[in-house]
Amino acid sequence: MSSVSVVIPCYKYGHYLADCVRSVFEGNEGVDIRVLIIDDCSPDDSAQAARALAATDPRIEVRVHETNKRHLATYNEGLLEWADGDYSVLLSADDFLAPGALARAVALLDANPSVGFCYGRPVHFQHPGPPPPARTEVKGHHIWPGRWWLERRFREGHGCITSPEVVVRTDLQRKLGGYDPRLPHSGDIEMWMRFAAHADVGFVRGVDQAFYRLHDNNMSKPHFAAMVEELGQRRAAYEVTLERCGDVLPNRDELDAVIHRKLARIALRRAVRAYDRGRVDELPVEELVEFARDCWPQYRSLPEFRGLQVRRRIGARTMPYLQPLVLSAVAGKGREWLWWQHWKRHGI
Structure with missing residues (x-):
């Protein structure tokens, strides 16, 4: 047994x-x-x-x-x-x-x-x-x-x-x-x-x-402010994995590039969502963009950044009304939501 x-x-x-x-x-x-x-x-x-x-x-x-x-x-x-x-x-x-x-x-x-x-x-x-x-x-x-x-x-x-x-x-x-x-x-x-x-x-x-x-723990400004910290911890998890297991991963350098680009995209998606939901004043948009830049120096070439630029030109007040007409760069909402709920429960 x-x-x-x-x-x-x-x-x-x-x-x-x-x-x-x-x-x-x-x-x-x-x-x-x-x-x-x-x-x-x-x-x-x-x-x-x-x-x-x-x-x-x-x-x-x-x-x-x-x-x-x-x-x-x-x-x-x-x-x-x-x-x-x-x-x-x-x-x-x-x-x-x-x-x-x-x-x-x-x-x-x-x-x-x-x-x-x-x-x-x-x-x-x-x-x-x-x-x-x-x-x-x-x-x-x-x-x-x-x-x-x-x-x-x-x-x-x-x-x-x-x-x-x-x-x-x-x-x-x-x-x-x-x-x-x-x-x-x-x-x-x-x-x-x-x-x-x-x-x-x-x-x-x-x-x-x-x-x-x-747990029934409504999002608040402190939770929103922790978005960048959560992404930093997520990034650290992948970097520690490469540090500890790099000797058995033949494509280590490729994986390093893949994850840093992916996390930059996720950060920019969150910034885009702030405009779409009219929460630019609540969400740390500039900190998310800075995280993307630090994570992936070529961040300006990403489609999410181009989507963010469109929203900046439209403006934070108008964007929630026009969002259905604007091609969204936001994807993968389901997994992101579950990850964020996990962070809210254990990370704060």
């Missing part, structure tokens, strides 16, 4: 713990599961909630920090120091797994030793409110060569993974290390790319593997 170590970091999320832990065991018969809840010195009753759960099930352990160590140190403590199962999962206390998620992932990993980690579709739902029912009928799976999957991340310029839907081979986690402390808000995508540089990637098709809670 394959074993899975599930690490649940918790900070002020004790009220979510019962649902989170319940989901770990639901529908996963035939998998040897152990759970570690790490409370990172929560100022509320989260530690008590964790201990109460552990008292009901010997498979659940609890650690309580006397001082707050922050999220990355807490993640690495569980993944690198405690996890000893065949596979490992990092599951935030406010998220939860779909029924049978671990059994499905274990079946894929057991059958494909070349795969370093696998994932499936995460369901994003807005809190408060119930999530939709999970799909649990497997339609098959994909096994992608790791370096192909990594290169696609560079070409798209964003991660395709939220986090709770991932199951990792524990020995690979220990070999390649945990979350990089230089990347407090984008360490997850760097770690998945690092793994992909050394192993294949699996995907469970047709099912929902986890539920990711989008």
